[in-house]
Amino acid sequence: MSKATLTTVFIAFLLTSSGAKPNGKNKKPKQAVPAIECDMRAGKISLSEFIVKCPANCRETKEKVYGTGVFASISSICNAAIHSGVITNSGGKVIVMKMAGQAIYKGSLANGVRSLSLPNWRESFSVSVGKPKQGVTYPSTLVFVPSRPTTVKTGEPKDLPYSTVSPVTEAPEAEPSSTAAPPTTTHVTIPITTSAKPRATVHKVREAGSSHPYFSSVARQSQSTQGKGPAQAFRGSSVYANRFSPRTNTGVHRSETSVAIRRQPHASSASAPAPEEHKPPSETSHTRESLAGSNPFESGFSAQGHDLTARVPELMSQGDPNCKVDIAFLMDGSWSIGKRRFKIQKDFLVDVSQVINVGVAGPMMGIIQYGDDPVTEFSLKQFSSSKDLKPAISKIVQKGGLSNVGKALSYINQHFFSDANGNRGGAPNVAVVLVDGWPTDKVEEASRLARESGINIFFVTIEGPDENEKQNVVETNFVDKAVCRTNGFFSLPIKSWFALRKAVQPLVKQVCDTDRLVCSKTCLNANDIAFVIDGSSSVGTGNFRTVLQFVANVTQEFEISDTDTRVGIVQYTYEQRLEFAFGQHNNKADLLNAIKRINYWSGGTSTGAAITFAADQLFSKSKPNKRKIMIVITDGRSYDDVRAPALAVHRKGVIAYSIGIAWAAQDELEYIATDPDRDHSFFVDEFDNLYKYVSKIIHNICNEFNSQPRN
Numbered sequence: 001m002s003k004a005t006l007t008t009v010f011i012a013f014l015l016t017s018s019g020a021k022p023n024g025k026n027k028k029p030k031q032a033v034p035a036i037e038c039d040m041r042a043g044k045i046s047l048s049e050f051i052v053k054c055p056a057n058c059r060e061t062k063e064k065v066y067g068t069g070v071f072a073s074i075s076s077i078c079n080a081a082i083h084s085g086v087i088t089n090s091g092g093k094v095i096v097m098k099m100a101g102q103a104i105y106k107g108s109l110a111n112g113v114r115s116l117s118l119p120n121w122r123e124s125f126s127v128s129v130g131k132p133k134q135g136v137t138y139p140s141t142l143v144f145v146p147s148r149p150t151t152v153k154t155g156e157p158k159d160l161p162y163s164t165v166s167p168v169t170e171a172p173e174a175e176p177s178s179t180a181a182p183p184t185t186t187h188v189t190i191p192i193t194t195s196a197k198p199r200a201t202v203h204k205v206r207e208a209g210s211s212h213p214y215f216s217s218v219a220r221q222s223q224s225t226q227g228k229g230p231a232q233a234f235r236g237s238s239v240y241a242n243r244f245s246p247r248t249n250t251g252v253h254r255s256e257t258s259v260a261i262r263r264q265p266h267a268s269s270a271s272a273p274a275p276e277e278h279k280p281p282s283e284t285s286h287t288r289e290s291l292a293g294s295n296p297f298e299s300g301f302s303a304q305g306h307d308l309t310a311r312v313p314e315l316m317s318q319g320d321p322n323c324k325v326d327i328a329f330l331m332d333g334s335w336s337i338g339k340r341r342f343k344i345q346k347d348f349l350v351d352v353s354q355v356i357n358v359g360v361a362g363p364m365m366g367i368i369q370y371g372d373d374p375v376t377e378f379s380l381k382q383f384s385s386s387k388d389l390k391p392a393i394s395k396i397v398q399k400g401g402l403s404n405v406g407k408a409l410s411y412i413n414q415h416f417f418s419d420a421n422g423n424r425g426g427a428p429n430v431a432v433v434l435v436d437g438w439p440t441d442k443v444e445e446a447s448r449l450a451r452e453s454g455i456n457i458f459f460v461t462i463e464g465p466d467e468n469e470k471q472n473v474v475e476t477n478f479v480d481k482a483v484c485r486t487n488g489f490f491s492l493p494i495k496s497w498f499a500l501r502k503a504v505q506p507l508v509k510q511v512c513d514t515d516r517l518v519c520s521k522t523c524l525n526a527n528d529i530a531f532v533i534d535g536s537s538s539v540g541t542g543n544f545r546t547v548l549q550f551v552a553n554v555t556q557e558f559e560i561s562d563t564d565t566r567v568g569i570v571q572y573t574y575e576q577r578l579e580f581a582f583g584q585h586n587n588k589a590d591l592l593n594a595i596k597r598i599n600y601w602s603g604g605t606s607t608g609a610a611i612t613f614a615a616d617q618l619f620s621k622s623k624p625n626k627r628k629i630m631i632v633i634t635d636g637r638s639y640d641d642v643r644a645p646a647l648a649v650h651r652k653g654v655i656a657y658s659i660g661i662a663w664a665a666q667d668e669l670e671y672i673a674t675d676p677d678r679d680h681s682f683f684v685d686e687f688d689n690l691y692k693y694v695s696k697i698i699h700n701i702c703n704e705f706n707s708q709p710r711n
Contacts, residue, residue: 031132032140033093036077039063042125043073046145048098051130051138054078056091065115067105072121073098081127083113093130095138098123107419117419119381319359323512326364326380326423327356328412330433331396333369334403337436341462341497342398345434351504353389356512360384363512364422367393370408371401376415381422405439409446409482413453428520430511432458433482436497438465438473447482448563452526452625456519457483458511460503462494484519518559523702525564527629528582528622529555530614534634535571535601538663543687544600547633550690552595554631557698560588566626567591568618572610573603574639578617607638607668611645619654628654629701632672635687637665646672656680657697661687 033051038058054077063076071080081087081094089112102124107117132138329352331345349367356363364384367377377396383389412431417423431450438461447457459479465472475481483490489510492503510516519525531551535544551569558565562583569579579598585591614630622628630649649656658672661684673680679700682693 031137033130033138034140034142036142038076038078040077041074042071042077042080042096042098043123044145045096046143047139049096049138050142051093051095051132052077052142053093053130054081054087054091057089058082058091059089059112065113066107066118066121067102067124068108068110068115070099070102070105070124070126071115072101072105072118073123073125074121075115075125077125077127079113080115080125083108083110083115084127085111086127086129095128095130095132096125097128098125100124117381117422119384119422319362319364320357320512321361323356323363323508323514324361324427325430325511325514325517326417326427327366327430327432327511328380328416329365329367330374330405330408330412330431331367331369331377332403332434332436333371333399333401334436334440335371335400336403337398339398341436344497344500346393346396348434348500348504350390350393351501352508353393354386355504356386356508358384358386358389364424364427365389366416366421367396368408368412368416369396369399370404370411371399372404373401374404374408374411375399376421379416379421380424402440403435403437404441405433405435405478406441406443406446408433409443409450409457413446413450413455417453417455428514428517429453429455430458430517430520431455432460432507432511434460434462436462439478440474442475443478444475444481449625451484451519451563452623454520454526456490456511456517458490458492458507459483460492460494460500460507462497462500464493484517489516521559524557525559525561526626527558527565527701528619528626529558529565529567529629529631530582530618531567531569532607532610532614532630532632533569533571534605534607534636535577535603536573536605536636537602538605539600539602539635541600543635543661546687546690548595548598550633550694552592553691553694554697555591555595556588557694560586560591562586566623568614569595569598570610570614570617571598571601572606572613573601574606575603576606576610576613577601578613582618582621582623605634605636605638606640607632607634607672608640608642608645611642611649611672615645615649615652615654619649619652628652630654630656631659631697632656633659633661634664634668635661636663638668642668643671650674655701657700658682659684659690659693661685661690 031051033053035053035055038055038061040052058076058078059082061076061079063079065075065079065083066072067075067080069084077094077096078087078091081092082089086092086094101120101122103120105118105121105124107115109115329349331349333342337345353365356365358365364380366380366382368374369377378392383392409431415421417429419425423429450457459482461479479491480486492507492510494500494503514520533547533551539547555565555567558567560567566582567585568582571577571579580594585594611630611632619628619630646656654674656672656674658669658681660666660669660682664683666683669681669683670676679696682696684690684693
């Protein structure tokens with residue numbers, strides 16, 4: 001037999017033994033991947049591991065994501081996948097693996113998606129590239145957590161089976177579970193009806209601390225069946241009707257909201273199985289808008305089918321939305337304060353925590369104790385209600401040491417107001433410093449850096465130095481050197497420790513007055529702004545005055561001082577002239593007068609050399625923590641190269657804007673701008689239209705600041 005024949009026989013044998021068929025009918029079937037919407041949360045799907053396909057443009061929807069790498073199950077699957085780099089904004093396949101809940105989820109910014117921090121959640125998940133391993137087949141349809149049952153039966157509830165839905169069917173929205181417990185042993189029937197697509201019921205809450213919608217519905221049913229009003233009820237948690245109302249004996253004016261489940265002799269027990277995935281309070285119908293962007297915390301009730309005899313738990317307050325601030329209290333733990341006064345200080349902080357109405361939609365509160373060194377007693381995110389804060393404050397133990405306030409201010413600036421500690425970004429940062437007597441170190445530099453980071457510093461000084469003791473003060477006028485404004489708003493001098501509690505209401509009123517928290521408006525302060533103005537002959541005297549008016553209009557919007565925004569101006573032709581440097585005019589009136597006095601120069605146009613000159617003469621002397629901003633205004637093409645000088649200042653951290661008028665070259669404007677795609681470059685057809693761009697420049701500078709995450 002020839003070699004060719006042997007080869008033919010061998011190939012035929014292989015084909016026969018493997019069972020291969022030329023038409024490919026034995027090929028492995030292709031994995032069917034169900035499609036989901038951008039807002040689909042992992043917790044809505046009851047499978048422990050599955051594959052899905054995300055659509056395009058989910059990043060634009062800005063659906064919430066909680067965590068980094070490992071995400072809370074209330075997170076959007078698709079945006080978590082974009083955040084992790086598993087898919088791009090074009091969409092794609094994602095494998096989701098469920099896991100146990102975590103005690104903390106840390107937020108971060110990645111791939112254009114901003115994830116939020118969350119203290120804890122009962123279930124987590126991770127995402128990976130949607131390419132199944134060999135031999136692994138995922139379900140082709142998704143199993144969703146069921147919605148509420150359409151009827152409620154008496155007796156013990158039975159577990160409902162999960163329903164299998166086709167991949168294009170949207171899962172019904174899970175509602176918060178509810179448990180109510182009247183103080184009697186009476187059984188209660190609560191009728192619940194839902195349609196195929198349940199409608200959200202919005203309950204308007206009139207009191208400052210909003211009640212759960214479950215309370216409202218139960219109260220209405222009780223009223224209709226018994227003819228009794230909500231006042232004849234078992235009591236829920238009390239809320240403060242007015243933070244700033246006259247004080248009672250306890251220092252707080254209370255208004256109690258209460259509802260009732262009246263005795264119904266023939267009623268049977270209500271039962272409703274709790275859905276596996278709860279909507280966080282920040283996404284319930286009555287708080288959706290007020291809590292946009294805030295961290296959700298588990299709260300509410302879960303209905304059980306047994307006798308409703310348990311004591312009704314108090315609801316977690318969502319906080320006062322009119323006082324949405326992140327507050328750090330720096331309490332004095334030095335030995336000079338003594339045990340008795342340290343106890344008075346803790347009582348004061350307890351009173352403040354109760355009056356201020358802490359909650360995820362309102363103020364969040366943390367405490368640092370300082371002595372020789374500062375230590376965080378608890379962070380902003382550790383407690384999300386005034387009720388929980390009270391025992392936590394009471395347990396704080398005095399650490400002793402000196403009163404190193406400066407060191408404590410540096411600590412909060414560098415470590416405390418961070419995403420990891422619960423800083424929310426959109427809420428103003430406030431530091432309230434309690435001092436017994438006076439600090440034992442210097443506060444000026446530390447407080448300046450804190451202010452320039454956007455922290456509003458308040459000082460509560462108790463029993464300050466008398467005339468004989470003032471010689472012992474390390475830094476005289478330390479309060480004026482530390483606070484944002486020396487107008488009395490940011491300082492509360494208290495003559496005696498026994499009068500400290502009288503300061504509760506005034507302090508709460510001031511820290512909640514967000515319009516006056518000037519240091520938090522960091523887009524309008526903490527800047528070094530250099531205007532680089534074209535003074536070439538093509539501009540002309542009249543147009544040059546128009547440019548100066550534009551510069552004055554922009555600077556008018558900023559807070560001008562040595563610790564806020566500083567302005568410097570360079571005028572250029574072939575040559576460059578420093579009109580005035582940063583810090584040369586440290587109040588708004590002087591600065592505006594200096595701008596008006598600038599004389600028109602006339603000459604050629606060397607924009608590249610002017611940028612280099614501004615970097616050397618102005619930005620080389622810029623302060624730490626100041627944002628460096630350069631605004632170049634020109635009306636024509638430069639005689640020299642602008643690319644290399646612009647790139648050099650960009651690398652030094654300068655945010656550059658370019659404004660071209662009339663005959664300016666578009667390509668040069670884009671070279672100068674740090675990011676022309678983010679409106680850092682503007683073209684104006686005529687000088688007289690410059691005024692239209694004042695608000696755009698201010699808006700972009702503020703957006704630039706707000707988009708930068710705090711470390």
